[in-house]
Amino acid sequence: xxxxxxxxxxxxxxxxxxxxxxxxxxxxxxxxxxxxxxxxxxxxxxxxxxxxxxxxxxxxxxxxxxxxxxxxxxxxxxxxxxxxxxxxxxxxxxxxxxxxxxxxxxxxxxxxxxxxxxxxxxxxxxxxxxxxxxxxxxxxxxxxxxxxxxxxxxxxxxxxxxxxxxxxxxxxxxxxxxxxxxxxxxxxxxxxxxxxxxxxxxxxxxxxxxxxxxxxxxxxxxxxxxxxxxxxxxxxxxxxxxxxxxxxxxxxxxxxxxxxxxxxxxxxxxxxxxxxxxxxxxxxxxxxxxxxxxxxxxxxxxxxxxxxxxxxx
Numbered sequence: 001x002x003x004x005x006x007x008x009x010x011x012x013x014x015x016x017x018x019x020x021x022x023x024x025x026x027x028x029x030x031x032x033x034x035x036x037x038x039x040x041x042x043x044x045x046x047x048x049x050x051x052x053x054x055x056x057x058x059x060x061x062x063x064x065x066x067x068x069x070x071x072x073x074x075x076x077x078x079x080x081x082x083x084x085x086x087x088x089x090x091x092x093x094x095x096x097x098x099x100x101x102x103x104x105x106x107x108x109x110x111x112x113x114x115x116x117x118x119x120x121x122x123x124x125x126x127x128x129x130x131x132x133x134x135x136x137x138x139x140x141x142x143x144x145x146x147x148x149x150x151x152x153x154x155x156x157x158x159x160x161x162x163x164x165x166x167x168x169x170x171x172x173x174x175x176x177x178x179x180x181x182x183x184x185x186x187x188x189x190x191x192x193x194x195x196x197x198x199x200x201x202x203x204x205x206x207x208x209x210x211x212x213x214x215x216x217x218x219x220x221x222x223x224x225x226x227x228x229x230x231x232x233x234x235x236x237x238x239x240x241x242x243x244x245x246x247x248x249x250x251x252x253x254x255x256x257x258x259x260x261x262x263x264x265x266x267x268x269x270x271x272x273x274x275x276x277x278x279x280x281x282x283x284x285x286x287x288x289x290x291x292x293x294x295x296x297x298x299x300x301x302x303x304x305x306x307x308x309x310x311x312x313x
Contacts, residue, residue, distance in 0.1 A: 021276075022183055029179065029280040033287025037296055038307050040288075045086045046214065054083035054216055062216060067223045070232060076223070077236040080216035081243020088292055089168065089212045090244050092285040093205045095175055096124055098182075098278030099197040100252060101264055117256035117264075120198055121249045127202025128241045132209050136237030139221065140230040148211070149221060157301045160213050165293050167211025171204050172289030179283025182275050206241055211293075 054062035057079045067073045084090050100120035139146060147159040154162060178197065181188035190197035209217070220240060224233040255263050266273075299306035 022185065025183055025276050025280050026180070026185065026283065029283035030287050032280075032284040034291060036284070036288045037291040039309060040088060040292060040296075041309070041312055042088055043312070045088070045091075049086055050083040050214070050216065054079055057082070063219065067219070070227070073220070073223050073227070073232065074236055074239055076216075077220050077239040078243040080214075080220055081240035082246055083216060083243075084212075084214050085244060085247045087214050089164070089208055089214055090205075092171070092175060092289050093208075093245055093248055095179075095282045095285040096198065096201045096205070096245075096248065097252065098274065098281050099194060099201055100124060101274065101277075114253075114257060117253040121245075121252065123195055123198040124202040124205070124245065124249075125242065127199035127204075128206035128245065129202075129238050131203050131206030132237040132241040133234040135206070135209055136224065136233035136235070137230040139237070140224050140228070140233035143225045148213070149218070149225065155301075155303075157298070157303075158213075160218075161297060164211040164213045165297055167207065168289050168293035171207055171211075172286045172291075172293065174204055174286070175282050175289060176286030179279045179281070179286055181279075182282060183279035184275065205245065208244070209237055209240065 051063065058065075058076070062076070062080065062083070067076050100123075139148075144150065147163040150159050152159050177186060178190075178200070180186045181190070182197075190200065212218075217240060220236060224236050227233075295304065296306045298304055
């Protein structure tokens with residue numbers, strides 16, 4: 001007769017005790033996040049990658065060519081979202097890989113593997129679309145009253161960047177919390193609800209738009225406000241968010257199908273291994289987001305100090 005492991009409070013407490021491996025995982029994630037914030041080149045990801053991708057797909061200067069009409073605006077929304085995949089205001093979406101893998105585990109056949117890939121992507125999109133649609137609708141109604149659309153400064157810092165600093169600081173802390181929770185350092189409300197973790201991450205990704213200072217998104221936002229139609233804003237922001245995750249979604253699906261679901265089952269076989277992978281990724285990108293937007297960004301305007309790489313000077 002096989003014995004089933006019955007989880008008790010005592011077992012949970014034992015697993016939550018500090019361990020050398022957990023300490024190494026936390027320290028490693030924090031160091032990785034700090035290094036990424038130091039090495040990050042916004043000029044490269046915003047201009048070299050982002051602008052060139054948008055210009056190539058749209059076959060015009062995406063920044064300086066006016067958006068002509070609703071259809072053009074919606075196309076621009078998706079393309080500019082895709083172009084901004086690797087920007088500092090979006091790269092944290094990569095933290096969803098671990099939770100998506102946990103939520104999709106249990107595949108054996110190709111069909112099951114496909115479903116195991118599509119379901120987590122759908123849950124991620126569900127959380128994201130809800131936030132981006134509401135912000136697009138409300139954003140058009142508020143218009144220039146939002147700091148995000150203002151050209152004003154406060155203390156020498158553009159107020160739109162102040163909004164970005166606040167929003168991404170909060171999102172970064174949320175990601176860091178989820179990472180520490182997955183590692184067992186803090187209480188994890190999603191411990192037995194992996195789908196809930198993915199939906200929550202989707203909502204955080206949708207929240208990126210609330211602080212995003214990316215020039216192409218700023219142009220889209222102004223266009224949406226100028227139309228005076230909040231439905232345009234909601235649809236455009238949803239398309240922007242979908243563009244932001246399309247690369248992640250495709251890579252995740254290809255990886256799952258190429259391994260016939262073995263990638264997902266690798267997570268399912270060892271809950272501790274999957275928890276470490278998920279926690280480290282969430283914590284590292286959470287630390288990066290907080291440090292980049294709340295330490296490095298203010299230092300560019302003389303508030304505090306942060307190391308600068310030669311290629312960022």
